[in-house]
Amino acid sequence: MSKILLPAQIKYIESFRNEKDPLILEMEDFAKKHNVPILSWQAIEFMEQLIRMHLPKRVLEIGTAIAYSSIRIARNLKKKGIVHTIEKSEENAEKAKEFISKSGYGNKIKVIVGDAFNILPQLDKKYDFIFLDADKEDYKRLFDYCMVLLKKGGIIFVDNLLWHGYAATKKVPANYKTSTNYIREFNKVFTSQSSLKTTILPIGDGIGLGVKV
Numbered sequence: 001m002s003k004i005l006l007p008a009q010i011k012y013i014e015s016f017r018n019e020k021d022p023l024i025l026e027m028e029d030f031a032k033k034h035n036v037p038i039l040s041w042q043a044i045e046f047m048e049q050l051i052r053m054h055l056p057k058r059v060l061e062i063g064t065a066i067a068y069s070s071i072r073i074a075r076n077l078k079k080k081g082i083v084h085t086i087e088k089s090e091e092n093a094e095k096a097k098e099f100i101s102k103s104g105y106g107n108k109i110k111v112i113v114g115d116a117f118n119i120l121p122q123l124d125k126k127y128d129f130i131f132l133d134a135d136k137e138d139y140k141r142l143f144d145y146c147m148v149l150l151k152k153g154g155i156i157f158v159d160n161l162l163w164h165g166y167a168a169t170k171k172v173p174a175n176y177k178t179s180t181n182y183i184r185e186f187n188k189v190f191t192s193q194s195s196l197k198t199t200i201l202p203i204g205d206g207i208g209l210g211v212k213v
């Protein structure tokens with residue numbers, strides 16, 4: 001059995017976390033208290049490193065929630081970098097706008113309120129980095145739009161590809177069966193694109209990382 005990333009190793013790595021921004025900590029606390037799903041700290045730290053390396057000018061996020069990831073992306077962008085983030089829940093979008101205003105990154109983040117299926121066909125400029133983090137049953141269809149909107153050399157980052165571990169296990173609880181099947185189907189599609197170099201990484205809930213070629 002692998003001795004990598006058992007609870008003791010996760011706790012050990014976590015002991016080195018040194019997030020100091022009080023707003024980020026407040027948002028993590030808010031998400032926990034209100035059951036808002038946000039990217040795990042491991043996944044967002046990895047994404048922030050990618051952003052620092054790739055320095056995208058135009059970032060698209062599908063699924064804002066309270067703008068936790070949007071703010072963490074925005075804080076690593078250069079002067080001209082912007083994040084367009086789409087959220088269909090008006091309640092989440094309102095909260096997101098509150099947090100964005102508190103963060104001071106209002107000039108870098110544009111929240112687009114609406115269903116991504118309606119918004120994406122209206123976007124005409126391509127993106128350097130796309131983060132897909134919406135409802136799992138919609139991943140396949142949203143991914144098709146992402147492929148059109150992603151620039152050559154651009155990065156696509158998709159969360160939840162291990163889906164609480166169930167994508168890889170035989171025994172799946174009844175209430176996770178349908179969503180697990182969606183993720184398994186998506187993983188096949190994601191990793192078989194001729195114009196995308198992909199990998200699935202066991203970080204957080206499983207990250208799909210693709211570079212458009």
Ligand SMILES: C[S@@+](CC[C@H](N)C(=O)[O-])C[C@H]1O[C@@H](n2cnc3c(N)ncnc32)[C@H](O)[C@@H]1O
Pocket residue numbers: 037038039062063064065066067068069070086087088089092114115116117133134135138
């Ligand atoms: C997992 S949360 C996003 C978390 C956020 N990216 C973060 O890490 O901080 C998913 C969000 O996507 C939104 N969503 C789901 N399907 C959507 C769609 N088709 N269009 C726009 N938003 C969608 C949900 O309302 C929810 O707020």
